[in-house]
Amino acid sequence: MTPxxxxxxxxxxxxxxxxxxxxxxxxxxxxxxxxxxESGSGKSTLLNCxxxxxxxxxxxxxFDTRAEGLKDTITMSEPxxxxxxxxxxxxxxxxxxxxLRMNVSAGGNVGExxxxxxxxxxxxxxxxxxxxxxxxxxxxxxxxERPTAFSGGMQQRLQIAxxxxxxxxxxxxxxxxxxxxVSVQARLLDLxxxxxxxxxxxxxxxxxxxxxxxxxxxxxxxxxxxxxxxTGLTDQVLDDPQQAYTQLLVSSVLQV
Amino acid sequence: xxxYNFAYLDEQTKRMIRRAILKGLAIxxxxxxxxxxxxxxxxxxxxxxxxxxAAVLKPDDTFKVIDQGADDTTNAVxxxxxxxxxxxxxxxxxxxxxxxxxxxxxxxxxxxxxxQILVYQVPIPEPLRFLEPSEVETRKMHALEEYxxxxxxxxxxxxxxxxxxxxxxxxxxVEGRYVMDPSPIPxxxxxxxxxxxxxxxxxxxxxxxxxxxxxxxxxxxDFEDYPxxxxxxxxxxxxxxxxxxxxxxxxxxxxxxxxxxxxxxxxCATRRKGGHIGAQGAPHREDAA
Ligand SMILES: Nc1ncnc2c1ncn2[C@@H]1O[C@H](COP(=O)(O)OP(=O)(O)OP(=O)(O)O)[C@@H](O)[C@H]1O
Ligand SMILES: [Mg+2]
Numbered sequence: 424m425t426p427x428x429x430x431x432x433x434x435x436x437x438x439x440x441x442x443x444x445x446x447x448x449x450x451x452x453x454x455x456x457x458x459x460x461e462s463g464s465g466k467s468t469l470l471n472c473x474x475x476x477x478x479x480x481x482x483x484x485x486f487d488t489r490a491e492g493l494k495d496t497i498t499m500s501e502p503x504x505x506x507x508x509x510x511x512x513x514x515x516x517x518x519x520x521x522x523l524r525m526n527v528s529a530g531g532n533v534g535e536x537x538x539x540x541x542x543x544x545x546x547x548x549x550x551x552x553x554x555x556x557x558x559x560x561x562x563x564x565x566x567x568e569r570p571t572a573f574s575g576g577m578q579q580r581l582q583i584a585x586x587x588x589x590x591x592x593x594x595x596x597x598x599x600x601x602x603x604x605v606s607v608q609a610r611l612l613d614l615x616x617x618x619x620x621x622x623x624x625x626x627x628x629x630x631x632x633x634x635x636x637x638x639x640x641x642x643x644x645x646x647x648x649x650x651x652x653x654t655g656l657t658d659q660v661l662d663d664p665q666q667a668y669t670q671l672l673v674s675s676v677l678q679v
Numbered sequence: 680x681x682x683y684n685f686a687y688l689d690e691q692t693k694r695m696i697r698r699a700i701l702k703g704l705a706i707x708x709x710x711x712x713x714x715x716x717x718x719x720x721x722x723x724x725x726x727x728x729x730x731x732x733a734a735v736l737k738p739d740d741t742f743k744v745i746d747q748g749a750d751d752t753t754n755a756v757x758x759x760x761x762x763x764x765x766x767x768x769x770x771x772x773x774x775x776x777x778x779x780x781x782x783x784x785x786x787x788x789x790x791x792x793x794x795q796i797l798v799y800q801v802p803i804p805e806p807l808r809f810l811e812p813s814e815v816e817t818r819k820m821h822a823l824e825e826y827x828x829x830x831x832x833x834x835x836x837x838x839x840x841x842x843x844x845x846x847x848x849x850x851x852x853v854e855g856r857y858v859m860d861p862s863p864i865p866x867x868x869x870x871x872x873x874x875x876x877x878x879x880x881x882x883x884x885x886x887x888x889x890x891x892x893x894x895x896x897x898x899x900x901d902f903e904d905y906p907x908x909x910x911x912x913x914x915x916x917x918x919x920x921x922x923x924x925x926x927x928x929x930x931x932x933x934x935x936x937x938x939x940x941x942x943x944x945x946x947c948a949t950r951r952k953g954g955h956i957g958a959q960g961a962p963h964r965e966d967a968a
Contacts, residue, residue: 502823509827524810524831530838531831538834539827545837545902567838 425487427452427593427625428473433482435472441649442468446482448644448654452592455619455626457640457657459633459672465649466629467597473627474514474595475504486511486593509539513586517598519578522585523570529556529581530566536589555584559614576607580614587618594626600635612638633673637661645669686733686766692716696734696888700879703890708853709821710804715886725758725783726883728800732781735796735879736762741769743777748785748925748942755783774945784847786868788924788946791876793893799862801882804889806850806860826858829900843905852898853891861897867911867925872897914939917959919950 426449435442443465450456458466471477473484475496485493486507496504508514516522523532533552534542542548553563559580561573570578579599586594599615600608616638619626628639636643636657643660645653645668653666664670684690699713718726736742742762746755750772758781759770771777774789781798791797807817810828820828829850836844849866853859861872862880872878878891891897901907912926917938924946926939938959941947956962 505823505825509825527810527831528835528838531835534834535827535831538830539825541827543830543903545834546904548834549838 424451425493426450426485427454427487428627429483429485429493430473431483431485433469433472433479433484435468435477435479441465442477443472443646443649444481446651448651450593450625450627452487452625453623454642455624455628455640457636457643458627458629458646459631459636459643460646461672462631464646466646468649469646470595470597470627470629474512475508476514509536510589511592513589513591513594515579515582515586515594515596515599517601519570519575519582522582523578525570528567528569529561529573532570532581532585533588536585540589551588555588556581558618559584560610574607575603576611579603579611583615583618587622587624590622592625594624596626596628598630599628600630600632608632615639633661645672683765685738686736686762687718688716688730688733692730693734696730699888700731700734700890703879703888704877704892706857707891707895708851708857708859708889710887710889712886713888715883718883720757720761722884723802724754725781725800727881727885727888728781728783728798728883729758729761729881730883731798731879731881731888732758732762732779733766735798736766736768736779738766738768740766740778741771741776742766743771743774743780744782745780745785745787745943745945746783747927748787749944751944772945773949774943784863784865785925785942786864786871786874788921788941788943789949790871791874793875795876797874797876797878799864799878799880801860801862801880801887802884803848804860804880804882804885804887806848806858821857824856826852829858830902833900833902833905837902837905843901843907846910849907850900852900854896855898858900859889859891859897865911865925866899866907867909869897869899869907870909912939915957916941916947916950917957919947919955919960920957921947921950921955 428450431447433446434444446469460466472479483495484497486496488494530552533555534548537548556566561577561580570581600611630636640657643657644651647668653669661673664673696713699711703711718729744755744759746752762768763770774787779796783800805817807820807828810832811817833843847863847865848860849869851859851861875893877893880889899907914926915922916924916926918940921941924941924943927942929938931938
């Protein structure tokens with residue numbers, strides 16, 4: 424089976440400081456990979472390198488493109504990479520306002536990706552927006568409101584709808600439940616889990632929250648100081664951590 | 680007159696502007712940066728258009744200036760006088776007689792010929808600015824032809840107003856490539872953007888020049904189910920009776936009496952001279968101006 428994403432020896436430095444280094448893994452279609460680790464361990468750096476937002480200093484990130492199969496996204500042309508960014512890839516930011524247009528209505532936010540791939544029928548775009556708002560539990564009567572009128576949880580759900588509307592094959596998420604209060608988090612997690620299953624999504628989810636990976640991730644990568652120190656099936660890593668650091672991480676969180 | 684170089688700007692500056700114009704003509708709709716000069720008038724008063732006019736004017740040209748279609752507004756008069764004084768060119772109010780026409784907010788009703796140049800004053804050249812404030816990002820969007828955002832703006836219009844409410848500066852795609860802001864002309868004028876004359880756009884404060892060569896394809900953006908419509912007031916001109924011209928609405932008195940008249944004053948006068956009379960018009964007299 425061809426991996427959807429193949430990462431080889433990836434490294435990114437900020438001057439002398441390590442962002443992340445020596446990262447290699449394969450992600451297969453339909454798989455959800457969690458990335459956990461303490462603050463500053465390089466999770467966001469890695470995710471941004473994978474999604475084409477940062478240019479790594481070393482390594483390859485090969486994506487199984489529709490036309491040409493596995494292709495290094497770091498060396499491909501910028502137009503091609505940006506095209507992936509609005510079709511086959513989706514990126515869910517921690518702060519919804521980084522991933523939404525705050526001065527555009529909810530419907531316009533969801534419709535943007537459709538229009539970016541040349542949807543030119545207003546009625547169809549709007550119908551699709553209504554459908555997607557419904558799928559993330561935002562009622563139709565809010566479609567013409569701007570996200571500024573929405574709660575944090577709604578904004579995050581809107582961001583998810585906006586990203587998934589074009590049926591991406593790979594979703595990057597950086598702390599999608601961060602900054603939300605616990606009950607809102609739980610609802611969002613439920614929603615994410617059912618969407619991932621329904622759409623058979625492949626995803627890479629960065630999080631601090633082991634409950635998130637327990638619920639969503641098939642596999643887990645633990646990072647520390649820019650290195651991947653442990654990887655495996657989620658249950659395996661959480662129930663039987665091999666590294667001392669992971670043991671500490673698991674025990675400290677599970678006690679909360 | 681001897682105090683100035685011909686048409687105010689020095690020759691080197693004019694050459695620089697001409698290079699930008701030629702580049703703009705070679706890449707229709709593309710915004711070419713240029714080093715805008717200080718002009719003896721404030722930004723917002725057509726400094727971009729004036730610099731373009733200065734660069735294209737020749738001593739044997741006949742120059743016309745319109746502001747919202749009218750030759751007699753303060754702004755139009757002062758720009759016309761400026762070039763009368765600094766270039767000594769002939770001036771006219773007749774569209775047909777002019778070889779260079781500088782305009783703000785209108786395209787003349789009379790069809791322009793291949794030997795005429797239309798120079799637009801442009802306040803904001805970037806059509807994507809409203810939704811994407813980053814200049815770096817909008818340039819990239821132009822370079823990569825990522826224009827989905829332009830339709831987001833039209834989508835917002837329809838969702839808020841039930842129809843595409845954008846009535847001025849209605850975005851167009853030029854020769855199937857660059858999305859362009861035609862400057863704040865009414866969308867009624869958009870179909871005229873495909874014409875025999877050369878169209879040059881100058882934005883002084885923003886330091887951009889762009890152009891549409893003769894007979895270039897210019898398409899107004901729209902949705903399949905909300906096609907572009909070049910609307911105008913559903914009325915005839917009360918002075919000359921024209922039904923095909925863009926109209927200004929005038930409130931005549933406190934009782935709310937209204938009057939519609941051609942915004943293109945030369946078009947209206949020419950028709951009245953030709954014997955056309957509108958509902959509230961009087962027969963043309965030579966001394967009435
Ligand atoms: N733009 C930057 N310039 C310099 N150093 C940076 C930059 N961004 C991140 N770093 C450094 O790179 C390392 C990894 O940071 P990164 O943001 O990837 O961590 P993280 O795991 O996402 O942390 P958090 O959980 O706090 O979001 C840290 O040492 C950080 O200080
Ligand atoms: Mg981070």
